[in-house]
Amino acid sequence: MTTSPTLNFDTDWSYAPAPETAPVELADAYGLFINGEFTDAKAGKTFGTVNPATEKRLATVAEAGDADVDAAVTAAQTAYDKVWSKMPAADRGKYLFRIARLIQERAREFAVLESMDGGKPIRESRDVDIPLVAAHFFYYAGWADKLDYAFPGPRKPSPVGVCGQVIPWNFPLLMAAWKLAPALACGNTVVLKPAETTPLTALKLAELLRDAELPPGVVNILPGAGATGAAIVNHPGVKKVAFTGSTDVGKAIARSLAKTDKRFTLELGGKAANLVFADAAIDQAVEGIVNGIFFNQGHVCCAGSRLFVEESIHDELIAKLQDRMKTLIVGDPLDKNTDIGAINSRPQLEKIEHYLKLGQEEGAEMWQPETPVPARGFFCKPTLFLNCAQSSSVVQDEIFGPVLAVQTFRTFGEAMTKANNTPYGLSGGVWTDKGAKVFKATSKVRAGVVWANTFNKFDPSSPFGGYKESGVGREGGLHGLKEYCSLN
Amino acid sequence: MPMPETVSIPPSPPVDQVGIHERAARFASRSIKKEAKVQALKLTLSMIDLTTLTGADSPGKVKQLCTKAKHLADPDLPGCDDLPHVAAVCVYPTMVPVAKKELDGTGIHLAAVATGFPTGQYPLPVRLEDTRRAVEAGADEIDMVISRGRFLAGDLNYVFDEIAQTKEACGEAHLKVILETGELSTYDNVRRASDLAMHAGADFIKTSTGTVSPAATPEVTLVMLQAIADFHRATGKVIGMKPAGGIKTSKQAIHYLVMLRETLGQQWLHPDRFRFGASSLANDVLMQIVKQASGNYQSGDYFSLD
Numbered sequence: 078m079t080t081s082p083t084l085n086f087d088t089d090w091s092y093a094p095a096p097e098t099a100p101v102e103l104a105d106a107y108g109l110f111i112n113g114e115f116t117d118a119k120a121g122k123t124f125g126t127v128n129p130a131t132e133k134r135l136a137t138v139a140e141a142g143d144a145d146v147d148a149a150v151t152a153a154q155t156a157y158d159k160v161w162s163k164m165p166a167a168d169r170g171k172y173l174f175r176i177a178r179l180i181q182e183r184a185r186e187f188a189v190l191e192s193m194d195g196g197k198p199i200r201e202s203r204d205v206d207i208p209l210v211a212a213h214f215f216y217y218a219g220w221a222d223k224l225d226y227a228f229p230g231p232r233k234p235s236p237v238g239v240c241g242q243v244i245p246w247n248f249p250l251l252m253a254a255w256k257l258a259p260a261l262a263c264g265n266t267v268v269l270k271p272a273e274t275t276p277l278t279a280l281k282l283a284e285l286l287r288d289a290e291l292p293p294g295v296v297n298i299l300p301g302a303g304a305t306g307a308a309i310v311n312h313p314g315v316k317k318v319a320f321t322g323s324t325d326v327g328k329a330i331a332r333s334l335a336k337t338d339k340r341f342t343l344e345l346g347g348k349a350a351n352l353v354f355a356d357a358a359i360d361q362a363v364e365g366i367v368n369g370i371f372f373n374q375g376h377v378c379c380a381g382s383r384l385f386v387e388e389s390i391h392d393e394l395i396a397k398l399q400d401r402m403k404t405l406i407v408g409d410p411l412d413k414n415t416d417i418g419a420i421n422s423r424p425q426l427e428k429i430e431h432y433l434k435l436g437q438e439e440g441a442e443m444w445q446p447e448t449p450v451p452a453r454g455f456f457c458k459p460t461l462f463l464n465c466a467q468s469s470s471v472v473q474d475e476i477f478g479p480v481l482a483v484q485t486f487r488t489f490g491e492a493m494t495k496a497n498n499t500p501y502g503l504s505g506g507v508w509t510d511k512g513a514k515v516f517k518a519t520s521k522v523r524a525g526v527v528w529a530n531t532f533n534k535f536d537p538s539s540p541f542g543g544y545k546e547s548g549v550g551r552e553g554g555l556h557g558l559k560e561y562c563s564l565n
Numbered sequence: 566m567p568m569p570e571t572v573s574i575p576p577s578p579p580v581d582q583v584g585i586h587e588r589a590a591r592f593a594s595r596s597i598k599k600e601a602k603v604q605a606l607k608l609t610l611s612m613i614d615l616t617t618l619t620g621a622d623s624p625g626k627v628k629q630l631c632t633k634a635k636h637l638a639d640p641d642l643p644g645c646d647d648l649p650h651v652a653a654v655c656v657y658p659t660m661v662p663v664a665k666k667e668l669d670g671t672g673i674h675l676a677a678v679a680t681g682f683p684t685g686q687y688p689l690p691v692r693l694e695d696t697r698r699a700v701e702a703g704a705d706e707i708d709m710v711i712s713r714g715r716f717l718a719g720d721l722n723y724v725f726d727e728i729a730q731t732k733e734a735c736g737e738a739h740l741k742v743i744l745e746t747g748e749l750s751t752y753d754n755v756r757r758a759s760d761l762a763m764h765a766g767a768d769f770i771k772t773s774t775g776t777v778s779p780a781a782t783p784e785v786t787l788v789m790l791q792a793i794a795d796f797h798r799a800t801g802k803v804i805g806m807k808p809a810g811g812i813k814t815s816k817q818a819i820h821y822l823v824m825l826r827e828t829l830g831q832q833w834l835h836p837d838r839f840r841f842g843a844s845s846l847a848n849d850v851l852m853q854i855v856k857q858a859s860g861n862y863q864s865g866d867y868f869s870l871d
Contacts, residue, residue, distance in 0.1 A: 082801040084794060085831040090604050090822070095596035200594060360791045361584025396798070404827040413596040510579040530581055 081396070086403040087447075095413040097192075097199045099185040106137045107276070109145055109300065110283035112152035113293025119144040124302070126276055129196040130410050130419040130454040138276050141299035143308050146268070149297035150314040153239040153266040156294030162236050162264045170221030173261060175289045177214035180207065183285065187278055191250055192410040194277040196419030196455070197373050199411050209535055210254040213553075216537035217258035220558055224263060227555055227562075234562035236264035237340060238316035241309040244279075245322045246272035246421050247376040247477075253279050255552050256319050257296060258537075263561040265317070268297045268309055272322075274422045276300035307333075315339065317561065321378070324475075324501075324546050331549070342550030342560050344378065345543060346475040347503030350496035351381035351532065352486075352518065355390045357508035361530070363397045366481070369506055369532040371405060371459050374417055375479040376425075378547075379504035381532050383472055385492055388485040395463065395483065402459050403446045417479060420455040429457050429478035436462045436471040441482070467495060475501070489514075493521045502544025506532045525551070574725075574764040575799070580752035580788055589783040592824040602819065603644070603857050606850050609818040610637060611649035612836045614676055614807065616844050617656060618683075618775065627660045631667035633871035638851045642867065644858025651847065652836040653706060657682070658699040665703035676741070677704035680731055683745075683774035685710040689727055696734040707731070708741045708807075708842075710774060711758065713748045721761060728765035741769035741807055741840075746785045747777040755785055759792035769805035775842065780810025783824060790828040803832060809842025815853040818846060 106123070108115035122140040127133060141149070161169070180187065187210070188202040197206070220227060224234045240260045244252035249271055260267050271279035283298045299305055303326070310318050310330055320330050321344040334341050351369050353362045369381025386394050410418035420426040437443050441462040450456045457479055462471045465482045472482045486492040496505060505522040507529045509515055519527040525542045528534060535541070540556035542548050550560050597605055615634050617626060634654050638645040653674035656664050661677050668675050677699035681687035687695075696707055709731045715723045732740050742762040746755050762770050770789055773780035786808045793804045806825070812818055818841060825833055833839050848868040856862050 081798045084797065084829060086827070088826050088831045088834060090608065090826060090834055091601065092595060092597055093599040093601035095598050204594070356579070358579045358581035358584060360578070361581040361588070364584055364588050400794075413594075510581075531583065 084400055086400065092414045096409065097189055097411045097413055099189045101186050101190045103136060107280045108139045109141050110280065110298040111145065111149045112297065113287060118142055124273065126194060126274060128193050129421055132454055135194060136277060138300045141301040141305045145299060146305065146308040146312055149268045149299055150239055150312050152294035153268050153297055154314055156292055157238055157266040160292045161266050161295050166222040166224065169262065169264060170218045172289060172291055173214050173218030173221060173258065176286065177211045177218060179285050179289055180211045180214065187250060187281060189411065190281060191278050192418065195246060195249055195275045196410050196421050198415040198418040199413055200415065201373060206248060206251045210250050213254040213258045213537045217262040221262040224562065227558055228564060232564040234263065234564055237561060237563055238265060239314055240265045240267045240317045240319060240561065241312065241315035242267055242269040242319045243306040243309060243322065244269065244271055246275040247373060249275040250278040250282060252321050253282060259557050260561050261295065263558065265561055266295050268299060270299050270301055270306050270309055273302045317341065327548065340560065342552065343548045344552060345546060345548040346501055347378045347380065347543065347547050348383055348475050348499050348501045349379055349381045349504040349506065349524065350383045350385055350522065351506035352385045352492050352496060352508065353387065353394060354509040354514065355387040356510045358510060359390065359394060359397065362508040363394065363401050365506065365508060365532045366398060367401055370481045371417055371479050372533050374420055376421055376477055377533065379526060379533065381506050382476065382481060384481055384483045385486050385495060386483065388487050391485050399444065405448060405459055407448050407450050407456055407458060409451065417459060420457050420478065423455055425477065426455040426457060429476055429480065432471055432476045432480060433460060436469065439469050441465045441469050441471060467498060497523050500546040503547035574760060577757045577760045580756050582752055585752055585784050585787055589787050592783065592827065593820045595823045597819050597823065603854065605819045605822050606815060606854050607649055608822060608834065609815065609841065609850050610847065611652060612840050613651040613847055614653045614655045614840045614842045615651045615847060616842055618678060622657060622660055624663045627656055627663045628667055629871045630654060631664055633869060634673050635671055637847060638868060642855050644854045645851065652840055655708065655842065658695060658702065661699055661702040661704050674706050675704050676706035676708055678708045680709040682710050683776040685712050693730055693734045696731050700736055700738045704738060706739045706741060707735050708743055708771060710743045710745060713745050716758060725761055725765045728762055728767060732766035739768040740766065741771045742767040743771045743774055745774055745777055746772045747779045752788045755788045756792055759789045763796045763804050767804060769807050771807035771809055771842065773810040775810035781808035781812055783820065786821060787824060787828065790824065794829055803838060805838045805840065807840040807842055812841055812843050813845050813849065815850045818850065
């Protein structure tokens, strides 16, 4: 790399702490939400959920066992048979609109709790997660009484029954919204399991659903770990399974469901290629790379974790990217200026640190800015791996952290070959100033979502899902609606 | 290329409008509180080019403005005991002698708009003479305008040459080149004009005259700051930036400083490298300084309107 004058981002003027102060009413213990009531687990089991930024316990949460799953599925079936599937569709829509509005009213509280339980910066939970949660409910509320016109052909949609939904810890409330809103709009009832490390916003949502006077049993929320999820997925009363999480668990679910006639959608891992061509608007590409991999600490299944740069601009782009990374603030998720919050859990931090070590052992060059990091809590600096090979573990494996593997390409064909040479296919990014190249590249990248000159943009009307090991089925938009209907 | 471009400066990278707007909005989401805010407010005061540019300007009005530049606020007001002075007073060339007399020995720079401000629609020799006279009269900074019509017509050579010749006419005086971004219509044009001005010898690049809407915007300023960063990486030269027009509140000013800090860093957080062209900004900043020290907003009547 040629040496050139550098910019100094270690400035005399820096930002004072700006903590978010919105109050959150948090109980010491939370039960399971079954048939409209909070109850203890039948086996009496509980687990603690901690704030990953402080390692302090936030609340104790009941852990659902097989008997609780059975009770929840029964409640959901009763609600389905007697109330929800029979209700005029316009009335179902009214409930969803009411839920969406209540989320907007309590947005600040949900945002703060999401950041406390999951570690994501308040800027993101406030500006991205919670607004998208409300948007999803609004979007699917609108479809509730228009289902007969949603799909082409003479066949009419009808609900499928009780849906078992298992969601991850990276976007806890948003994933709950992605799952619940289309299911409810179509007339289904739900048993939903939030992730073990992030159950609190789902339980707050249960309180909100009660305030919205949603009929009991329409939505049941069962915190727990893998065993709870398996019990929901395998319960004979569940007609449709929706899972978002790791590819390994997704494969296990697919194997167990192969013996049944249950419908399922799986949103699994990813290792997205972000491709920057030499003619791109380079400063904006740098910003897109940062948003692609450092958004939500890189805990994003569609994160742009593989960067491919056209060789002729590699040095310039990496210098700019490193300058930009020096200005990223790592720290307290509740500080309004934090760019990168806490890693969600200790095991996840250990996994990321394992890859930081492995990447270096395999010969890639690691770079991190000299950003201060809090002494307590689970934190990881934004990290680049330069000079990676296609066979490097940091290129092959989904790390699910703020770690970007950088490679170069010389020709368009080479870029496409390398981008698609992965078992995953959830998302991709293309950066070029040439419109024709945008269309050519985006049609060749084999991934469910491909962004051009932007990254990590979501809208409820846009379907989302994976090719290959990144999943089965789509969520969002009409495609997501169809997964929750039978066409007869 | 549709433009008959023969100026041999390196090509400018394309600018993505959507990306620029998103990045600019992100700076505005920074929350600046307490001591960081006080520091930013004082830095803002020290970067202001206190400006009066109207046909009605008179010696009395300019004297009044110079007095304000020297005595921003009553030192007995809370938080106002150790205020910096503004960076410069900015006037029309005819007012330079008046301001010169008032500002001598204060450390406050004297900027004159020249080269047929604000349109530049005069023959080049007249514009250069305008510059020379302003410098002779005592201006140590010249804010020139480029020929936007020539630029838009693709005659980049002409624009490059007029900047280079104005720089020569400035002698020792610093040259700020006003691009009048509100008339350049695209960010790609703003970027190209910025690169052109820096290569032609600008000490500062400046957004606007204040007579065209839109004047300074965060987005256009970001495009120019990125051009300055690239010029620095390529040449080692440190070019200053001056957004001018439309910056009226402390909140706006602080967001510009956030942008500056995160785009160019430490070296630019200084009045020699960054200016605000503004007339009403100073009082809002003073009001905020008093608020930070006392906890209360004072009435506007406690701050002189000059």
